[in-house]
Amino acid sequence: MKPVRARNLPRKTPSKSKSGSKDPVQVYCRLRPMQNESDVSCMTITSPQSIRVSPPDSSTNYRAGTAKDVVYSFKRVFDDSVGQQEVFQTVGLPLVKSLIDGKNGLLFAYGVTGSGKTYTMNGEPRDGGIMPRTLDVIFNTIADYQAKRYTFKADKMNGFEIQSDVDALQERQQDILRNLESRPLRTPRKNSDPDPEVILQCRLPDATKVDSICADSSYAVFVTYVEIYNNSVYDLLEDVPDDMLRNKPLQMKILREDASKNMYVHGVTEVEVQSPEEAFKAFYKGQRKKRVANTMLNSESSRSHSIFSIRLVQAPLDYHGEHVIQDKGSMVISQLSLVDLAGCERTSRTKNSGQRLREAGNINNSLMTLRSCLEILRENQLNGTKQIVPYRDSKLTHLFKSYLDGEGEVRMVVCANPRAEDYDETLQVMKFAEMSQEVQIARPIVPVRLDYGLTPGRRKANQVFRTAVRQMHEDGINANIPVDVDLVYSLSTDFPSMDILDHNGSKVIADLKVFLEERMKHRAMLQRDLLAKQEQIRALLSEVERENVLTKQESSTLHAQLEHERSRIQSLQSKMGSLERQNSSLQRRYDEQEQQINLLQQEKADLEMALSQSAIDRQKVKHRYNAKVQMETEKISHELEKKLERDRQVLRSQLRERDDKIRRVAQALKESAPHSSSSSANSVTNVTSKSDGGTTTQSSSALLKTPGADSRRMGLALRNPRHRRSRSAEGAGRWLDHCPAAPVPLGTVLQPNMKKRKSVTKLTDVKDITKGTERYCLTTQEQDTDGELETRLYKGDIVPTCSGGAQVIFSDVELLKQSSPTGNAAGPVTRKRSAQMSGVDIAERCSTAVEGHGNKRPHILPKP
Numbered sequence: 001m002k003p004v005r006a007r008n009l010p011r012k013t014p015s016k017s018k019s020g021s022k023d024p025v026q027v028y029c030r031l032r033p034m035q036n037e038s039d040v041s042c043m044t045i046t047s048p049q050s051i052r053v054s055p056p057d058s059s060t061n062y063r064a065g066t067a068k069d070v071v072y073s074f075k076r077v078f079d080d081s082v083g084q085q086e087v088f089q090t091v092g093l094p095l096v097k098s099l100i101d102g103k104n105g106l107l108f109a110y111g112v113t114g115s116g117k118t119y120t121m122n123g124e125p126r127d128g129g130i131m132p133r134t135l136d137v138i139f140n141t142i143a144d145y146q147a148k149r150y151t152f153k154a155d156k157m158n159g160f161e162i163q164s165d166v167d168a169l170q171e172r173q174q175d176i177l178r179n180l181e182s183r184p185l186r187t188p189r190k191n192s193d194p195d196p197e198v199i200l201q202c203r204l205p206d207a208t209k210v211d212s213i214c215a216d217s218s219y220a221v222f223v224t225y226v227e228i229y230n231n232s233v234y235d236l237l238e239d240v241p242d243d244m245l246r247n248k249p250l251q252m253k254i255l256r257e258d259a260s261k262n263m264y265v266h267g268v269t270e271v272e273v274q275s276p277e278e279a280f281k282a283f284y285k286g287q288r289k290k291r292v293a294n295t296m297l298n299s300e301s302s303r304s305h306s307i308f309s310i311r312l313v314q315a316p317l318d319y320h321g322e323h324v325i326q327d328k329g330s331m332v333i334s335q336l337s338l339v340d341l342a343g344c345e346r347t348s349r350t351k352n353s354g355q356r357l358r359e360a361g362n363i364n365n366s367l368m369t370l371r372s373c374l375e376i377l378r379e380n381q382l383n384g385t386k387q388i389v390p391y392r393d394s395k396l397t398h399l400f401k402s403y404l405d406g407e408g409e410v411r412m413v414v415c416a417n418p419r420a421e422d423y424d425e426t427l428q429v430m431k432f433a434e435m436s437q438e439v440q441i442a443r444p445i446v447p448v449r450l451d452y453g454l455t456p457g458r459r460k461a462n463q464v465f466r467t468a469v470r471q472m473h474e475d476g477i478n479a480n481i482p483v484d485v486d487l488v489y490s491l492s493t494d495f496p497s498m499d500i501l502d503h504n505g506s507k508v509i510a511d512l513k514v515f516l517e518e519r520m521k522h523r524a525m526l527q528r529d530l531l532a533k534q535e536q537i538r539a540l541l542s543e544v545e546r547e548n549v550l551t552k553q554e555s556s557t558l559h560a561q562l563e564h565e566r567s568r569i570q571s572l573q574s575k576m577g578s579l580e581r582q583n584s585s586l587q588r589r590y591d592e593q594e595q596q597i598n599l600l601q602q603e604k605a606d607l608e609m610a611l612s613q614s615a616i617d618r619q620k621v622k623h624r625y626n627a628k629v630q631m632e633t634e635k636i637s638h639e640l641e642k643k644l645e646r647d648r649q650v651l652r653s654q655l656r657e658r659d660d661k662i663r664r665v666a667q668a669l670k671e672s673a674p675h676s677s678s679s680s681a682n683s684v685t686n687v688t689s690k691s692d693g694g695t696t697t698q699s700s701s702a703l704l705k706t707p708g709a710d711s712r713r714m715g716l717a718l719r720n721p722r723h724r725r726s727r728s729a730e731g732a733g734r735w736l737d738h739c740p741a742a743p744v745p746l747g748t749v750l751q752p753n754m755k756k757r758k759s760v761t762k763l764t765d766v767k768d769i770t771k772g773t774e775r776y777c778l779t780t781q782e783q784d785t786d787g788e789l790e791t792r793l794y795k796g797d798i799v800p801t802c803s804g805g806a807q808v809i810f811s812d813v814e815l816l817k818q819s820s821p822t823g824n825a826a827g828p829v830t831r832k833r834s835a836q837m838s839g840v841d842i843a844e845r846c847s848t849a850v851e852g853h854g855n856k857r858p859h860i861l862p863k864p
């Protein structure tokens with residue numbers, strides 16, 4: 001598809017200022033720092049605008065005797081301490097502002113070789129000069145308003161065309177394909193050349209931004225980089241294969257004049273850049289081809305004039321605020337050329353020869369031409385003469401003819417090395433620079449932007465609208481909303497072509513008439529629409545006003561409610577305060593009580609511990625006591641048994657003696673008195689018969705009488721009423737008789753005497769011992785070592801305890817026991833009285849009783 005060519009429109013094309021207002025070339029002077037401490041300076045800054053140059057002894061003037069101090073004045077003089085940022089803000093930034101406003105500008109650095117021109121223009125990676133900062137500011141400013149790549153396309157005639165979106169897209173795709181298919185042609189890098197990637201990584205961008213941007217236009221930036229070497233123009237951005245560049249130098253370019261009488265390099269490569277980095281890459285690509293040489297005065301001396309041009313193309317957006325209006329006439333193109341001139345040098349100092357000498361000659365020639373052009377221009381302007389300005393004598397002046405002779409803002413930075421050795425050249429430079437300030441250049445034309453009757457701010461409105469539609473899409477709302485902005489944003493379509501083709505222009509007039517009638521109708525329609533919209537807005541406003549009144553009423557009601565609520569909150573807060581105080585005092589009391597409880601609990605725990613300790617002690621004492629009692633009991637019983645055994649022995653021997661005596665007495669009686677023997681025999685017989693009959697007779701009762709004088713005399717104790725009851729069981733109080741379930745009947749005279757008693761076989765109920773009983777008797781029956789039945793009565797006092805129980809303190813052990821008068825030899829236990837037992841045996845056996853009395857020591861009662 002062919003690019004859209006703009007039709008001729010009834011518009012003001014940029015032309016020379018009618019008023020003829022001009023501005024002088026603005027010249028700034030910058031001193032570079034001295035290299036060596038031993039260097040002598042020949043320059044002194046006398047004010048921010050003036051500098052004094054004093055001739056050193058070595059200078060030609062001094063030798064010629066014409067030496068005198070000369071003071072030069074400039075727009076501003078920068079001393080060697082002024083940094084790149086300040087130089088840019090003063091010199092470069094106004095040119096960038098003009099560029100964005102659509103005005104042309106030219107800045108060139110001029111000075112002796114090694115005076116800091118390249119440093120001022122390009123700077124260093126971390127401290128950029130005017131050129132990188134210019135690019136930074138441009139892109140900072142147009143960042144949000146950049147046109148898509150290939151929207152504008154250079155037409156090779158120093159102009160631009162606007163491509164349709166489709167064409168631009170197609171070119172972008174082709175571009176991508178080209179990049180994929182072939183490796184970009186790389187220009188070989190010299191060892192001394194810095195790596196652009198490294199420089200880009202370490203560079204510090206300038207953050208300055210210009211405000212005067214038109215938000216409803218799209219912008220595109222194009223750069224060209226050319227050098228003028230030996231009075232020939234070369235395109236430094238031309239794509240040349242590596243090997244070709246080594247064998248064959250760059251092609252020379254010719255200068256041409258476009259339709260607007262602007263000079264341009266024909267066929268120059270103009271690169272569209274969309275970021276400062278892209279622009280730097282292009283610059284460094286060209287920089288590698290730039291002719292630089294090591295000379296006596298500068299290790300990297302520029303052997304050519306280099307011109308880095310930035311063209312800014314801007315065009316308004318359509319009524320939707322989205323696409324560039326496809327009208328070439330609406331474009332505004334502005335250009336800023338940054339020129340790093342080669343340094344002027346005296347061959348006597350540089351000691352150049354051969355190629356370097358030829359280069360130097362060409363450099364000096366072109367600079368001389370620049371000087372003479374400006375001088376003649378100045379003279380023409382001052383004296384009104386019309387001398388021909390020799391622009392064509394040098395490519396440099398020829399290229400800038402459109403600035404010097406046309407319009408634009410021209411500025412110059414004169415770089416100077418203040419050391420005495422440079423004095424002679426510096427003086428020439430200063431003279432020229434000061435003279436240049438008197439050259440007047442036509443003020444740059446303010447570009448006329450076509451009035452399409454479009455609403456300002458439409459790009460923003462469109463962006464907001466699109467964002468809203470996108471958001472609605474995301475929210476699932478059908479966002480097919482037509483954008484009816486025609487009536488709002490546009491008066492009508494473009495004007496018809498006004499090229500007058502016939503002699504009276506009737507066709508044009510007729511077309512224009514139709515167009516204007518249409519436009520008037522359109523305007524009338526717009527006015528009607530406007531009125532309708534005004535009505536709508538009025539109605540809307542009255543509605544809003546009504547709502548406003550209602551809202552105010554509501555607001556006052558809410559205010560009253562709010563006040564009421566506030567007072568309620570205050571009273572509640574005061575109540576809450578008093579409650580909190582009460583609460584805190586209660587809390588204090590509670591804490592105190594809790595402390596007391598803790599103390600009491602502690603005391604209780606101590607007491608309980610003491611109690612349990614004493615219980616343990618009591619238990620121990622009891623155990624010890626019981627063990628001692630047991631031991632004593634065993635000891636005593638052992639002793640008693642031993643004694644009993646001895647007594648038995650004694651008794652047996654006594655019995656034997658007595659039996660012998662009786663036998664002898666009986667024998668004697670038998671022999672001496674048969675009556676007495678028969679009565680005596682009767683008496684024995686009676687006893688026997690009585691025993692057999694089980695009844696007690698009168699005669700036998702005599703034998704069983706209470707021991708009296710007879711029985712004592714005879715040593716018999718058959719029945720002693722004093723021994724019928726155990727005296728130890730006597731006493732006041734009620735007894736608790738704890739006896740076995742089925743006791744063996746004692747059948748003895750020795751029975752415990754318990755008048756009041758309560759008998760139990762098992763102690764299961766504690767009340768048995770705690771209620772109504774004062775004394776306790778435990779009866780046990782077991783066999784002794786001889787197999788005899790042995791009845792033991794353990795007696796004690798019941799003592800109530802503090803815990804509501806009772807304890808028994810044993811105080812008496814009574815042992816009731818029968819033993820056979822014949823001893824163990826008589827056979828197994830025989831508790832039955834033998835019928836054949838004689839009265840003497842009975843008396844002997846019953847005379848022995850064992851009793852246990854107080855002090856827990858049982859003892860044997862002596863035979864009465």
Ligand SMILES: Nc1ncnc2c1ncn2[C@@H]1O[C@H](COP(=O)(O)OP(=O)(O)OP(=O)(O)O)[C@@H](O)[C@H]1O
Binds near residue numbers: 113118301302342343
């Ligand atoms: N203001 C400055 N501050 C620090 N260094 C500077 C300054 N001006 C120049 N220099 C240094 O001086 C040296 C020469 O500067 P530069 O190459 O810019 O000179 P030039 O005028 O471009 O020379 P030529 O005409 O030979 O190309 C460089 O190393 C540069 O870094």
